Amino acid sequence: MTAASTFNVLHEACNAPLVIALHCSGGSGRQWRALLERLDDTFRFSAPDLIGAPGGGTWTGSAAFRLADEAAAIIE
Secondary structure, eight states, X not given: OOXXXXXXXXXXXXXXXXEEOOOOTTOOGGGGHHHHHHSOTTXXXXXXXXXXXTTTOOOOOSSOOOHHHHHHHHHO
């Protein structure tokens, strides 16, 4: 299960440190726009919408949802 919506800014410096910003329940990745504006182009940035968030889709697994399922989608 991949996040349906991810707010990414990937700069040409592909070896730049990656910032992954995660929102809490009821939020979305877009809540991190202010942080992105404070970062310069020496960082890559990703703010995925988590499962259950408006852009993150719903859980479609065959077993109970676990934190590891969310992490797998983010790592992917």
